Amino acid sequence: MADIVTLTINPSIDTSTSVNRVAPVHKLRCAPPHRDPGGGGVNVARVAVRFGSDVKALCAAGGVMGELLRRLIDREGIPSLIIEVSEETRESLTVFEEATGQEYRFVLPGLELREEEWRQCLSALADLEDDPRFVVASGSLSPGTPSGFYGHVARIAKQRGAKVVLDTSGPPLAAALEEGVYLIKPNLRELSELMDVSLEGEDAWVDACRQLTTTGRAEFVALALGDRGALLVARDHAWRAPALPIKPVSTVGAGDSFLGAMVWNLGKGSAVEDAFRYGVAAGSAAVLSPGTGLRHRKEVERLFPDVVLRRL
Numbered sequence: 572m573a574d575i576v577t578l579t580i581n582p583s584i585d586t587s588t589s590v591n592r593v594a595p596v597h598k599l600r601c602a603p604p605h606r607d608p609g610g611g612g613v614n615v616a617r618v619a620v621r622f623g624s625d626v627k628a629l630c631a632a633g634g635v636m637g638e639l640l641r642r643l644i645d646r647e648g649i650p651s652l653i654i655e656v657s658e659e660t661r662e663s664l665t666v667f668e669e670a671t672g673q674e675y676r677f678v679l680p681g682l683e684l685r686e687e688e689w690r691q692c693l694s695a696l697a698d699l700e701d702d703p704r705f706v707v708a709s710g711s712l713s714p715g716t717p718s719g720f721y722g723h724v725a726r727i728a729k730q731r732g733a734k735v736v737l738d739t740s741g742p743p744l745a746a747a748l749e750e751g752v753y754l755i756k757p758n759l760r761e762l763s764e765l766m767d768v769s770l771e772g773e774d775a776w777v778d779a780c781r782q783l784t785t786t787g788r789a790e791f792v793a794l795a796l797g798d799r800g801a802l803l804v805a806r807d808h809a810w811r812a813p814a815l816p817i818k819p820v821s822t823v824g825a826g827d828s829f830l831g832a833m834v835w836n837l838g839k840g841s842a843v844e845d846a847f848r849y850g851v852a853a854g855s856a857a858v859l860s861p862g863t864g865l866r867h868r869k870e871v872e873r874l875f876p877d878v879v880l881r882r883l
Contacts, residue, residue: 573625573626573627573650573703574624574625574626574703574704574705574838575616575619575624575625575626575627575703575704575705575706575707575834575835575838576626576627576628576629576696576699576703576705576706576707576733577612577613577615577616577619577626577627577628577629577630577706577707577708577709578612578629578630578692578696578706578707578708578709578724579610579611579612579613579628579629579630579631579709579710580630580631580684580689580692580710580712580713580716580720581610581631581661581681581682581710581711581712581713581716582608582609582610582612582613582630582631582632582640582660582661582710583609583610583640583660583661583662583663583678583679583681584606584607584608584609584636584639584640584643584660584661584662584663585606585607585608585609585662585663585665585823586604586605586606586662586663586664586665587604587605587606587607587664587665587666587667587823588601588602588603588604588605588664588665588666588667589601589602589666589667589668589669590602590666590667590668590669591668591669591670592668592669592670592671593666593668593673593675601666606639606643607643608640608643608644608647609663609824610630610709610710611709611710611711611738611739611826611827612628612629612630612707612708612709612710613628613630613640613644613649614709614824614827614828614831615707615709615738615827615830615831615834616628616644616647616649616707616831617647617649617827617831618827618828618830618831618832618835618853619831619832619834619835619838620647620648620649621867621868622831622832622835622868622871623835623868624834624835624838626649626650627649627650627651627652627699627703628644628649628650628651628652629651629652629654629692629695629696630644630651630652630653630654631653631654631656631682631684631688631689631692631713632653632654632655632656632660633655633656633657633658633659633660633682634658634659634660634682635659636659636660636661636662637653637655637656637659637660639660640653640660641653652695654688654691654692654695656682656684656685656688657685657688658682658683658684659682660682661679661680661681661682662679663676663677663678663679664676664677664679665677665823667820674820674822674823676823680714681711681712681713681714682713682714683713683714683715684713684714684715684716685715686715689713689715689716689717689720693720693723693724693727696724696727696728697727697731699731702731702732702733703728703731703733704733704734704838705733705734705735705736705753705834705837705838706724706728706731706733706734706735706736707736707737707738707830707834708721708724708725708735708736708737708738708739708747709736709737709738709739709827709830710738710739711739711740711743712739712743718741718742718743718746719743719746720743720746721737721739721743721744721746721747722746722747722749722750724747725737725747725750725751725752726750729750729751734753734754734837735747735750735752735753735754736752736753736754736755736756736830736834737752737754737755737756738755738756738757738826738827738830740757740761740764740765741761741764741765744757744761744765745765748765748783748788748789749788751787751788751789752788752789752790753789753790753791754789754790754791754792754793754833755783755789755791755792755793756792756793756794756795756826756829756830757792757794757795758794758795758796758797758826759776759794759795759796759797762776762779762780762792762794763779766779766782773802773811773883776794776796776802777802777804777809777883780792780794780802780804780809781804781806781809784804784805784806785806790805790806791803791804791805791843792804793829793830793833793847793850795826795829795854796814797814798814799813799814800812800813800814800851801814801829801847801850801851801854803843803844803847805843808844808882809882809883810844810847810880810881810882810883811880811881811883812847812848812851812878812879812880812881813879813881814855815851815852815855815874815877815878817855817858817859819858819859820858820859822858824857825854825855825857825858826854827857828853828854828856828857829850829851829853829854829857830850831853832846832849832850832852832853832854832871833846833847833849833850833853834846835849836849836850844880847880848875848878848880849871849875851878852871852872852874852875852877852878853871855874855878856870856871856873856874
């Protein structure tokens with residue numbers, strides 16, 4: 572059985588291309604497209620597999636695009652369990668503008684799930700033959716899926732003895748936290764919305780994260796701060812990692828790379844602060860490539876020594 576199971580309720584086909592300049596009306600002659608399997612949990616699985624983890628990806632998929640998603644996941648060498656649904660899997664488009672270096676992201680609506688379909692996703696997790704060590708639930712919810720879905724996921728995973736890692740936002744995040752999870756990875760905007768307070772400065776960031784850890788809603792909070800680095804907060808400890816001095820090409824998939832590398836390292840039995848360093852290195856490596864190309868372990872290993880933690 573896989574050490575890590577990822578769940579993606581709203582996957583996508585991530586298509587990336589480039590054009591000299593984005594402009595209205597005219598036909599824009601683009602470079603040949605590149606297609607990757609996408610969606611939060613799928614991307615986490617892609618990274619963890621590249622690092623050598625034993626992973627299984629659960630996701631809902633339907634239609635012609637759903638079949639393409641299955642093929643792309645297979646191409647990545649990821650064992651998967653696809654829950655067949657009636658609607659078409661979505662596609663997302665990223666266009667790199669060569670003249671300016673700007674990136675344009677077009678994210679289409681997700682497929683709408685019927686109640687029996689999202690319940691099948693929960694049943695697939697509950698009915699796994701063996702117990703995983705980590706369950707990673709990542710990404711937005713599909714239309715039609717109740718906001719308490721990730722709360723159900725957390726309850727099932729914990730009943731199976733798994734540590735729950737969650738990367739989502741808004742009411743789905745709040746609902747899951749009521750169940751209590753191992754690790755969440757919000758960005759600053761998502762944390763501010765969750766706590767319903769404006770967060771200005773490092774002390775406020777740490778205090779907000781610690782409110783979650785001391786109340787048992789999350790054991791660890793990994794707060795993504797963009798070009799200001801990242802923060803890891805536990806009940807009694809906190810660490811800050813400055814951003815690495817690199818020039819980003821694309822931010823697509825950076826958060827998923829962060830989470831995939833961190834969970835991989837946790838699965839090896841590493842201390843959480845070391846896993847956090849790997850997450851920062853992987854997120855930094857991901858922004859060096861266009862689209863959702865993500866990165867491989869050797870590129871992350873190259874950046875890892877440059878990640879310095881400051882204990883707060």
